[in-house]
Amino acid sequence: MSAASSALSPQRDPLSYTVPRDAIAGLVVFLVALPLCLGVAVASGADPIAGLLAGIVGGLIVGPLSKSQTSVSGPAAGLVAIVIAQINSLGFEAFLLAVVLAGVIQIGMGLAKAGFIAAFFPTSVIKGLLAAIGVILVLKQLPHLFGHDTDPEGEMAFQQPDHGNTFSSLWDITGDVHLGAATIGFVSLGLLFAWGKIKALKSSPLPAPLFVAVLGVLMYMMFRSIGGPWAIESGHLVNVPSSGSFSSFFGALKSPDFSRWVDPAIYVGAVTIALVASLETLLNVEAVDRIDPKQRHTPPSHELLSQGVGNVVSGMIGGLPVTSVIVRSSVNIDTGGQTKLSTIIHGVLLLTSVVFLPWLLNMIPLSCLAAILIVTGIKLASPKFVKQMWDEGRYQFIPFVVTVLAIVFTDLLIGVLIGLAVAISFILNSNLRRPIRRHMEKHLGGDVIRIELAEQVSFLKRGALTKELDSLPAGSQLVLDATNTDYIDPDVLDLIRDYKNETAPAHGVKVSLRGFRSKYAMDDQTEHVDHATRERQQDLDPQQVLELLLDGNRRFRAGDKLNRDLTRQVRATADGQHPMACVLSCIDSRAPAEMIFDCGLGDIFSARIAGNVTSPKVMGSVEYACAVAGAKLILVMGHSRCGAVTAAVKWAFRQPLGEEAAKCSHVESILEDIHQCIEASDQSSFEAMTPEEQDEYIDEVARKNVSRVVDEVLEQSPVLARLESEGRIMIRGAIYDVKSGGLTVFGPDGQEGETEAVSHSQV
Helix, strand or coil: CCHHHHHCCCCCCCHHHHHHHHHHHHHHHHHHHHHHHHHHHHHCCCCHHHHHHHHHHHHHHHHHHCCCCCCEEEECHHHHHHHHHHHHHHCHHHHHHHHHHHHHHHHHHHHCCHHHHHHHCCHHHHHHHHHHHHHHHHHHHHHHHCCCCCCCCCCCCCECCCCCEHHHHHHHHHHCCCHHHHHHHHHHHHHHHHHCCCHHHHCCCCCHHHHHHHHHHHHHHHHHHHCHHHCCCHHHECCCCCCCCHHHHHHCCCCCCHHHCCCHHHHHHHHHHHHHHHHHHHHHHHHHHHHCCCCCCCCHHHHHHHHHHHHHHHHHHCCCCEEEEHHHHHHHHHCCCCCCHHHHHHHHHHHHHHHHCHHHHCCCEHHHHHHHHHHHHHHHCCHHHHHHHHHCCHHHHHHHHHHHHHHHHCCHHHHHHHHHHHHHHHHHHHHHHCCCEEEEEEECCEEEEEEECCCEECHHHHHHHHHHHHCCCCCCEEEEECCCCCEECHHHHHHHHHHHHHHHHHCCCEEEEECCCHHHCCCCECCCCCCCCHHHHHHCCHHHHHHHHHHHHHHHHHCCCCCCCHHHHHHHCCCCCCCCEEEEECCCCCCCHHHHCCCCCCCEEEEECHHHCCCHHHHHHHHHHHHHCCCCEEEEEEECCCHHHHHHHHHHCCCCCCHHHHCCCCCHHHHHHHHCCCCHHHHHHHHHCCHHHHHHHHHHHHHHHHHHHHHHHHHHCHHHHHHHHCCCCEEEEEEECCCCCCEEEECCCCCEECCCCCCCCCC
16 A cells, blocks of 8 residues: 555544544534534423533534544434423423433443344435435525524424424515525525635635635624614524533533432333434434445444433433434535544534633524535535436335435434335335346256245245246246355245145146255255256257257357256266267367357267367267267367467468477477468468458468368268268357357358257257
8 A cells, every 4th residue: 555545544544634624624513513503402492502512412422432433413303303292291300311311221222232223224215314404404594594594593394393394484585584694695605616616715725614604704793884784683693692601501501300210201201212313323324424435334333322321411411312413414524524533623612612602603694504504405415416316226216205205394203214114115025026036047958947046035035936936837947046045034945845845746847956055954956957868869959959059159158157066967977978969179278168058067078179170089089979979969160369270371371380389399280281271372462461361361261171170070980971961960160259259150061151049949
């Protein structure tokens, strides 16, 4: 690894690189989180200080404990409805006790490794959550951008505290636009968009959101001096309650009412808060990890433990429940946050600013913060992101869209549950439609249907497998392949046993098993013929053998080779062989006949010699193959780019043979045979050819050599000539193309011809 790449690796970033970026990101997150903390508290019917306390705990307690480098925790808008209900039913101090107990439950869940459920959240729902938060940010912050601040920041539900909803609030903007706030908002928005396009601004060490916040304060001061409709009142600014000092700040903290510990309602509230907060945390952390540029992974169970400790502390000091919050986390990532240091810095700033700097914070217009959040929302719900989901197909796109719409029109929790329900229904439907892979294979014994079981075969796939088995026609040959399967549900095993032992025999279906583990008590067995047997050899005629080889070559080219039990073939052919054909081919390593024709053990004789030439010893081998062993086809197979033919051409035209051929002391006998196919008069024209034309000439010589060998086989062997005249064998020539893997077969007259493959039902 280079020094530069090592320096920028996630684990070894030097402090000089991360601290400045984390400090700036923490400052921006603080500016955004401050009004959100206050707004969530107001929307929940709690004192604003309770929201600030939750934000402080999220930064100073959860931040150091969490193993997430980018997630920022604090009071969550997704819990607003639950917090309102619990405060109204329990009272605030008793509610704090429920928060403490919820934290204890989360700690227990973390220790019990309950975070594993995060692995089961469908990708479409996680991405829908991201896009929905983006849409909600844009819709909810547009009123604040215009200075219409009737609802608190941080309110994210469709139904709003003012009894309106997300869309009615947009309509209300028309009658309530604040000139000064709107001007700051749109100037901020324009600057944020321009920042990424103007080179001088883009390279600035100061992030755009921080510059926008400072500019907002300056414009607020300028408009205040101008007065009139430009002046911005406190209702359009951040409103931090002033405590004056740390002692007064901590003196205002409230404690849980431990006297209510026997009240069952406390435990119901605690379980409710723990479950909802945990679900929201796991969802948000999964989503944040997806938008982390470094794609780091947060251990979900450890995150539950961290959040649990945070909720115990928050409840003890009078704060709201905390969760991982995707809005703050997104801002953290957008502004360059590298490590959890940015989260901690944001917590420190929350703590110190509310004591020492409320006067300065209360000069920040909400409209400039709204612009920051709108840009964040647009990034989360960009058209490019939506198009990416569309391109992934309806099984991803529909649950994604449903999740987005459900969250926008309800709230985060209900919307996610609806999205999960839709995603699960699509998963179930997919399992019912395509629970297995089905292949049609052409073996020597006829068509074989191979059903390949998935890695995990649960009871959900039982119905689909039943449907697949019931659809098999009578007399079929079936292979159930569990080679890649780790788990099979007992119900599915019972189905397979019943089908093999009862249903299949009744319908004449031969069932072969492969790859089943020993614990299933189902041994591998093959019922179909997958190698050349005496019976199959006798049933085939020469043309059918040729078609079988051509079928095999088509499978070879398509990468769809037959799945064979080679161990069984070794045992089956140990006592004898009954091959279909004899292939006389070149020794070239690129032209192995068994692979080119997708053959198994015992299917073909393979005689290989450089240049696929003939000799008495070769002829003896071919005669044995046909006259004794019963092969029905002799295929003389040359190939393109043949080294032996190339050497023969160069030798014939008095050119150097090259280093390789020059090292051989017996190669001339082979070259002399091939030399018969070369015209001496071609020398001058060959020398004038381009390299491409010379290659074509050499391939043409290889084709002529194949035709010559075909003729010589019949001329030199009366035995083979007699068998051919009786129709018991057929001899053909062919050229194999080493580039494409294709095969050209010559007809009886030596001319190239297309041979149509016949189906095995015709064979």
